[in-house]
Amino acid sequence: MKNIVVLVSGGGTNLQALIDAQNRGEIKNGKITCVISSNPNAYALTRAQNNKISTEVIRRKDFAEFDEYDNALTELLKSKNADVVVLAGFMTILGSKVISAFENKIINIHPSLIPSFCGEGYYGLHVHEAALKKGVKVTGATAHFVNEVCDDGPIIIQKAVEIQNGDTPEILQKRVMEQAEWKILPKAVSLFCEDKIIVKDNKTEILD
Numbered sequence: 379m380k381n382i383v384v385l386v387s388g389g390g391t392n393l394q395a396l397i398d399a400q401n402r403g404e405i406k407n408g409k410i411t412c413v414i415s416s417n418p419n420a421y422a423l424t425r426a427q428n429n430k431i432s433t434e435v436i437r438r439k440d441f442a443e444f445d446e447y448d449n450a451l452t453e454l455l456k457s458k459n460a461d462v463v464v465l466a467g468f469m470t471i472l473g474s475k476v477i478s479a480f481e482n483k484i485i486n487i488h489p490s491l492i493p494s495f496c497g498e499g500y501y502g503l504h505v506h507e508a509a510l511k512k513g514v515k516v517t518g519a520t521a522h523f524v525n526e527v528c529d530d531g532p533i534i535i536q537k538a539v540e541i542q543n544g545d546t547p548e549i550l551q552k553r554v555m556e557q558a559e560w561k562i563l564p565k566a567v568s569l570f571c572e573d574k575i576i577v578k579d580n581k582t583e584i585l586d
């Protein structure tokens with residue numbers, strides 16, 4: 379059974395999707411053992427507590443240097459015996475120490491079809507604002523491994539979502555979450571826990 383540690387910053391609807399999938403028995407060979415937040419007021423922490431999952435808070439601003447923060451987060455994840463780290467709306471940039479300590483073991487959910495609308499500055503509602511500004515007809519979400527380059531790691535699963543007339547960033551964000559993120563993130567985590575993801579040349583192969 380793999381230990382799943384989930385990193386959050388906000389509302390935690392993707393964390394909730396993981397918890398719900400776990401309760402339905404859809405996370406095979408894995409268990410959410412800890413939720414770590416960058417924000418002590420994140421509602422995601424309440425969701426974890428409601429489900430008797432242990433919680434921790436680690437704030438970037440409590441460390442003078444970025445390296446100290448990077449070291450502290452790495453040590454915290456190691457102390458929790460994390461087998462897989464899930465970024466579920468985690469809004470603090472990860473450092474090279476944590477990324478190399480958990481190479482191809484950190485899964486992020488991004489609210490667009492990578493390589494569109496991703497990279498620095500593309501997070502949360504900004505992603506949907508950019509998609510609507512460009513006028514794309516289809517957007518979606520991507521579950522991928524994290525590497526040193528923002529939103530560039532091997533793609534695990536993608537799901538497309540149609541843009542509709544009258545969409546606002548908020549309406550589109552909700553549709554992308556409901557139709558894509560909340561489905562593909564638990565699926566990607568389960569595939570990882572079942573050892574069904576092979577990574578080669580910055581790409582993945584999913585075993586059936």
Ligand code: GAR
Binds near residue numbers: 391392489505555559
């Ligand atoms: C989600 O839409 C997630 O894809 C996005 O933030 C939201 C968090 O919502 N993440 C990023 O933009 C990362 N680049 P949640 O806290 O309700 O899961």
